[in-house]
Amino acid sequence: MNQEEFLQQLARELAPLNEEERGRVIDYYREMICDGIENGEDEQKMIESFGKPYDIAAQILAESRSTVQAAIPSEEENTYTAKNPVQSIIIDARQIALEIRPVPSGPVEVHFMPAENDRVSISEQDGIFTFRQTVLYAIFHWHIFFSREQHKIVLDIPESFHGALSASTSNARIGASGLGKLSHVRLESSNGQISLSNFECGTLNAKTSNGAVIIHNLYGSNCTVQTSNGRISAESCTFPDGLTLRTCNSGMFVQSVSSDQYDFASSNGSIRGTVFGDMREYAVRSHTSNGSSTLPPELVYPDQKKSMNVHTSNARIDIRFLQQST
Amino acid sequence: MDTQRKKGVLEICVLALLQREPSYGYRIVRDISPYIEVSESTLYPILRRLEAGDCVSTFSQEHNGRLRKYYRIEPQGKEKVRQFLSEAEEMRRIYQFVEEESK
Numbered sequence: 001m002n003q004e005e006f007l008q009q010l011a012r013e014l015a016p017l018n019e020e021e022r023g024r025v026i027d028y029y030r031e032m033i034c035d036g037i038e039n040g041e042d043e044q045k046m047i048e049s050f051g052k053p054y055d056i057a058a059q060i061l062a063e064s065r066s067t068v069q070a071a072i073p074s075e076e077e078n079t080y081t082a083k084n085p086v087q088s089i090i091i092d093a094r095q096i097a098l099e100i101r102p103v104p105s106g107p108v109e110v111h112f113m114p115a116e117n118d119r120v121s122i123s124e125q126d127g128i129f130t131f132r133q134t135v136l137y138a139i140f141h142w143h144i145f146f147s148r149e150q151h152k153i154v155l156d157i158p159e160s161f162h163g164a165l166s167a168s169t170s171n172a173r174i175g176a177s178g179l180g181k182l183s184h185v186r187l188e189s190s191n192g193q194i195s196l197s198n199f200e201c202g203t204l205n206a207k208t209s210n211g212a213v214i215i216h217n218l219y220g221s222n223c224t225v226q227t228s229n230g231r232i233s234a235e236s237c238t239f240p241d242g243l244t245l246r247t248c249n250s251g252m253f254v255q256s257v258s259s260d261q262y263d264f265a266s267s268n269g270s271i272r273g274t275v276f277g278d279m280r281e282y283a284v285r286s287h288t289s290n291g292s293s294t295l296p297p298e299l300v301y302p303d304q305k306k307s308m309n310v311h312t313s314n315a316r317i318d319i320r321f322l323q324q325s326t
Numbered sequence: 327m328d329t330q331r332k333k334g335v336l337e338i339c340v341l342a343l344l345q346r347e348p349s350y351g352y353r354i355v356r357d358i359s360p361y362i363e364v365s366e367s368t369l370y371p372i373l374r375r376l377e378a379g380d381c382v383s384t385f386s387q388e389h390n391g392r393l394r395k396y397y398r399i400e401p402q403g404k405e406k407v408r409q410f411l412s413e414a415e416e417m418r419r420i421y422q423f424v425e426e427e428s429k
Binding site for chain 1: 352
């Protein structure tokens with residue numbers, strides 16, 4: 001392949017790029033070839049060493065890709081707005097805090113200012129709005145790591161949205177408050193706190209590690225919270241079908257929670273607080289070692305439809321049943 | 327070296343080179359090659375990203391009847407090199423640790 005053939009083919013493969021960008025690439029290779037020839041290099045050999053135009057273009061296109069199939073990122077404020085009706089929201093993020101907040105009306109929207117090593121992609125398909133953010137070259141940019149406090153993804157959910165939300169990130173916290181009514185909510189992070197308050201949902205699944213989970217004033221059918229090395233605090237939450245709280249090496253505190261199936265498990269951490277209910281209606285099983293307990297190890301009667309399981313070790317259990325004021 | 331890491335390191339090498347004086351594509355490839363594997367095609371996205379991130383700026387100079395594009399380092403680029411060097415001590419410790427543990 002000679003110079004002109006190569007450059008023409010490369011230009012064709014770069015058709016998805018805008019004219020300016022495409023021009024830059026062609027100029028670069030044309031210059032490279034000229035400099036090479038000037039230095040006594042063989043034109044054919046040089047061109048061959050560049051690789052196939054298809055592969056060169058693939059790499060360049062991949063670099064410049066910020067795929068927007070339906071949502072359009074606005075240059076000024078980096079708002080990514082859903083253009084179609086949304087039934088499900090998926091946020092797939094890395095190393096970045098996530099804040100989920102309600103808006104009275106309008107579309108589902110993500111606000112995010114990508115840093116230099118963030119790559120963002122948005123898609124909408126079959127009512128599923130997906131926002132993906134990933135980080136490049138994390139290891140060699142420690143200073144970006146540490147200046148990321150201000151850096152977060154903000155997801156605005158309108159009151160009218162009653163669909164499912166699945167959001168995950170890593171090494172960062174997740175916060176959601178005042179969201180109205182959702183169906184399934186799944187939140188996952190690591191090395192970060194999860195803090196949720198004031199919303200209603202069908203099922204709630206919140207998971208993290210090395211971070212506290214704090215839930216306050218939530219209502220739904222069932223709720224599972226899981227962390228490690230982090231405390232769990234649940235207050236004024238009602239999940240009749242199940243309230244499962246799991247951690248280890250940390251304490252757990254509940255207050256004014258209500259469920260028909262309580263499942264609290266920890267190790268090396270106390271489990272304390274008040275739950276609504278009449279203990280006689282619950283099949284109670286509890287266990288701890290090296291700690292006192294206000295609950296019997298086993299108190300089960302036939303016909304009991306509700307259950308309470310509380311397990312920890314090297315710590316006390318202090319759970320009391322309160323009659324719920326109607 | 328895995329691709330992602332290599333890209334990060336190449337960026338720093340290009341910046342370090344440009345600290346001395348501005349340079350152009352062909353020469354950058356030639357000057358860096360002894361130290362790390364780099365091809366013309368690998369270099370383009372790196373130069374483009376550095377320019378987009380304001381780490382380098384470009385200017386054109388006439389050479390043998392054609393215009394040659396030169397890259398010049400900017401303050402942001404110099405800062406990146408500084409950051410990299412300040413991390414070098416920590417990386418050295420980590421390498422030592424991994425080496426020790428792998429004996």
